[in-house]
Amino acid sequence: xxxxxxxxxxxxxxxxxxxxxxxxxxxxxxxxxxxxxxxxxxxxxxxxxxxxxxxxxxxxxxxxxxxxxxxxxxxxxxxxxxxxxxxxxxxxxxxxxxxxxxxxxxxxxxxxxxxxxxxxxxxxxxxxxxxxxxxxxxxxxxxxxxxxxxxxxxxxxxxxxxxxxxxxxxxxxxxxxxxxxxxxxxxxxxxxxxxxxxxxxxxxxxxxxxxxxxxxxxxxxxxxxxxxxxxxxxxxxxxxxxxxxxxxxxxxxxxxxxxxxxxxxxxxxxxxxxxxxxxxxxxxxxxxxxxxxxxxxxxxxxxxxxxxxxxxxxxxxxxxxxxxxxxxxxxxxxxxxxxxxxxxxxxxxxxxxxxxxxxxxxxxxxxxxxxx
Amino acid sequence: xxxxxxxxxxxxxxxxxxxxxxxxxxxxxxxxxxxxxxxxxxxxxxxxxxxxxxxxxxxxxxxxxxxxxxxxxxxxxxxxxxxxxxxxxxxxxxxxxxxxxxxxxxxxxxxxxxxxxxxxxxxxxxxxxxxxxxxxxxxxxxxxxxxxxxxxxxxxxxxxxxxxxxxxxxxxxxxxxxxxxxxxxxxxxxxxxxxxxxxxxxxxxxxxxxxxxxxxxxxxxxxxxxxxxxxxxxxxxxxxxxxxxxxxxxxxxxxxxxxxxxxxxxxxxxxxxxxxxxxxxxxxxxxxxxxxxxxxxxxxxxxxxxxxxxxxxxxxxxxxxxxxxxxxxxxxxxxxxxxxxxxxxxxxxxxxxxxxxxxxxxx
Numbered sequence: 001x002x003x004x005x006x007x008x009x010x011x012x013x014x015x016x017x018x019x020x021x022x023x024x025x026x027x028x029x030x031x032x033x034x035x036x037x038x039x040x041x042x043x044x045x046x047x048x049x050x051x052x053x054x055x056x057x058x059x060x061x062x063x064x065x066x067x068x069x070x071x072x073x074x075x076x077x078x079x080x081x082x083x084x085x086x087x088x089x090x091x092x093x094x095x096x097x098x099x100x101x102x103x104x105x106x107x108x109x110x111x112x113x114x115x116x117x118x119x120x121x122x123x124x125x126x127x128x129x130x131x132x133x134x135x136x137x138x139x140x141x142x143x144x145x146x147x148x149x150x151x152x153x154x155x156x157x158x159x160x161x162x163x164x165x166x167x168x169x170x171x172x173x174x175x176x177x178x179x180x181x182x183x184x185x186x187x188x189x190x191x192x193x194x195x196x197x198x199x200x201x202x203x204x205x206x207x208x209x210x211x212x213x214x215x216x217x218x219x220x221x222x223x224x225x226x227x228x229x230x231x232x233x234x235x236x237x238x239x240x241x242x243x244x245x246x247x248x249x250x251x252x253x254x255x256x257x258x259x260x261x262x263x264x265x266x267x268x269x270x271x272x273x274x275x276x277x278x279x280x281x282x283x284x285x286x287x288x289x290x291x292x293x294x295x296x297x298x299x300x301x302x303x304x305x306x307x308x309x310x311x312x313x314x315x316x317x318x319x320x321x322x323x324x325x326x327x328x329x330x331x332x333x334x335x336x337x338x339x340x341x342x343x344x345x346x347x348x349x350x351x352x353x354x355x356x357x358x359x360x361x362x363x364x365x366x367x368x369x370x371x372x
Numbered sequence: 373x374x375x376x377x378x379x380x381x382x383x384x385x386x387x388x389x390x391x392x393x394x395x396x397x398x399x400x401x402x403x404x405x406x407x408x409x410x411x412x413x414x415x416x417x418x419x420x421x422x423x424x425x426x427x428x429x430x431x432x433x434x435x436x437x438x439x440x441x442x443x444x445x446x447x448x449x450x451x452x453x454x455x456x457x458x459x460x461x462x463x464x465x466x467x468x469x470x471x472x473x474x475x476x477x478x479x480x481x482x483x484x485x486x487x488x489x490x491x492x493x494x495x496x497x498x499x500x501x502x503x504x505x506x507x508x509x510x511x512x513x514x515x516x517x518x519x520x521x522x523x524x525x526x527x528x529x530x531x532x533x534x535x536x537x538x539x540x541x542x543x544x545x546x547x548x549x550x551x552x553x554x555x556x557x558x559x560x561x562x563x564x565x566x567x568x569x570x571x572x573x574x575x576x577x578x579x580x581x582x583x584x585x586x587x588x589x590x591x592x593x594x595x596x597x598x599x600x601x602x603x604x605x606x607x608x609x610x611x612x613x614x615x616x617x618x619x620x621x622x623x624x625x626x627x628x629x630x631x632x633x634x635x636x637x638x639x640x641x642x643x644x645x646x647x648x649x650x651x652x653x654x655x656x657x658x659x660x661x662x663x664x665x666x667x668x669x670x671x672x673x674x675x676x677x678x679x680x681x682x683x684x685x686x687x688x689x690x691x692x693x694x695x696x697x698x699x700x701x702x703x704x705x706x707x708x709x710x711x712x713x714x715x716x717x718x719x720x721x722x723x724x725x726x727x728x729x730x731x732x733x734x735x
Contacts, residue, residue, distance in 0.1 A: 016704045020633070022662055023581055024693045027547035029443045029493065031486045032531065033401070034538065036436050037393050038466065039429060040488075041480025041530070044522070048478075049529035051387035059390070059401065069687050071407035071725040076442070079614075080539050081574050084547035088581055088625060088656050089693045090632075090663050093702045114707045153705065157669050216589045216633045248646060 117179025407725020
């Protein structure tokens with residue numbers, strides 16, 4: 001990532017991006033010795049139930065004994081949550097990583113004297129060079145570093161708010177007197193690319209977006225003012241209030257919706273259905289029962305809550321697609337709601353995660369087959 | 373398997389020592405705590421070839437140590453193959469009642485539970501995350517069924533043990549979801565754990581770390597405040613695993629993280645130093661203090677802190693994350709860093725347990 005000029009230099013730059021560190025996570029192979037010494041059902045035996053615990057407790061470390069010079073903690077659980085492999089240990093960024101518009105570029109810069117002689121009067125500069133401009137981050141011209149001894153180092157940390165996309169170069173230069181008294185010039189270049197974190201499509205004048213990434217590292221963007229058509233408020237608004245967190249295959253479930261009338265006149269009556277798209281794709285989540293649901297009129301500026309009775313016919317991640325409301329009297333349909341993804345599970349399991357999962361159907365009779 | 377040996381005298385205490393539980397178990401356990409996993413493989417191999425294992429439970433326990441050793445040595449395929457040789461954990465071959473002469477009036481599974489855990493975790497280490505997660509969730513179901521069974525039969529001690537296992541599997545799941553950055557699931561699972569169990573300050577702190585990781589700093593502070601309140605109110609309900617020093621250090625470390633995220637590295641270092649003063653083997657405080665020093669532009673001292681720890685408390689400090697951090701610091705501090713990394717690497721080779729992953733030095 002760095003390029004230098006030809007010729008021998010006493011000095012060299014070492015650079016490391018200092019984004020926030022992250023928590024180390026790695027679930028380990030650490031166990032409770034009970035789960036190794038004896039069969040899993042041994043405590044059903046009353047003799048074992050009374051005699052084993054005292055024996056076992058002497059082999060489970062209850063408190064960290066710093067005079068314990070073994071590697072026991074690498075294989076025994078000290079606290080139950082050790083199984084998570086997430087102790088709060090922080091790890092330095094191991095690669096440059098991605099850097100996005102709106103973030104702050106922070107870097108540790110170390111200038112090392114790897115020669116056997118002192119160098120003197122070191123003028124150090126660090127700049128960011130982009131297509132459009134050169135931004136000075138550090139300049140010791142006014143007070144040069146008097147000396148860096150043989151084997152010594154001079155460190156600094158620079159920060160820069162990234163406001164441009166594309167290629168950036170961190171240019172580090174040192175002007176110094178080497179051991180022979182020659183005035184030397186060392187430039188080093190470290191390239192990186194700034195990407196766009198988000199694609200923003202808006203219907204308002206400007207959008208200000210802030211976010212936090214790793215360990216709360218902030219980022220912010222503001223779009224330019226957008227001159228476009230002013231917003232037309234919708235006449236009616238349909239929104240989903242609640243979907244059950246656990247939806248079972250082939251079992252009806254209720255979705256709680258609200259219909260709001262934003263106009264100054266009574267509207268309706270309405271019909272709600274799951275409409276077909278142009279490709280006539282088969283739906284895996286359907287209305288259970290009559291395929292259209294009737295709703296009575298809604299007063300001016302009023303709203304009504306209702307439940308759609310749905311049923312899912314396939315496992316895994318499915319879509320509730322195109323919930324559409326139509327006004328029967330004015331004979332018009334409004335735009336359908338965006339699709340909602342839900343996870344469909346088999347009722348016999350107690351599975352608590354739903355998304356991006358692939359479920360296998362396993363025979364859950366009295367035996368569990370491990371190679372099923 | 374050989375002809376099973378006759379039952380021991382029922383009046384003898386069968387649970388006096390580890391060796392009563394399985395052939396030379398004390399020696400296996402000693403090797404394991406020293407991290408001598410290769411020696412364990414040797415010992416198991418020897419015991420098998422010399423037919424030293426007479427009982428089915430001995431075979432299972434030796435197999436467990438073997439599978440664990442292979443896993444520790446990152447020989448995941450070998451571990452998996454050995455597990456597969458059992459075919460079916462629930463087979464009658466592995467039930468006490470199948471051998472009434474050996475285990476009079478004892479019934480149930482003699483499979484050590486760690487085998488089921490390793491069976492679930494191995495696919496993940498082999499890169500087949502989906503399979504591993506499925507196995508963990510099936511295992512969770514299995515454990516919960518066992519709890520219901522034992523409860524209906526009023527087997528108190530068994531219920532306790534199986535509930536511990538339920539807790540364990542949930543913690544494993546949180547770890548795996550966390551590793552895959554599936555934060556919403558993690559938050560749900562960990563909040564569930566916190567609400568169902570006794571209030572555990574370590575767990576609540578970890579909730580705080582997850583909140584911090586996703587950028588919910590206010591949430592994290594809230595969690596840390598809860599923990600500090602628990603310390604101040606003397607909430608140690610006896611089933612907590614925390615000694616007083618550990619509890620205090622936990623609170624200080626949580627404070628340090630808040631400072632760190634706010635870039636107040638000086639205050640973070642101060643908190644970590646309090647921890648180290650109380651417990652000079654608090655490796656999380658030592659490691660994180662070193663990072664704070666580096667972020668304060670003090671690379672030299674950050675290196676010293678880590679090198680110092682390796683020298684003073686090697687059995688605690690010798691961990692892959694700390695070494696990765698130290699090597700990153702070496703790469704930054706030295707133009708010719710290969711030499712110093714090699715010195716470190718050589719020292720590690722002499723001192724480290726068999727399962728230490730030396731690739732972390734990037735030498």
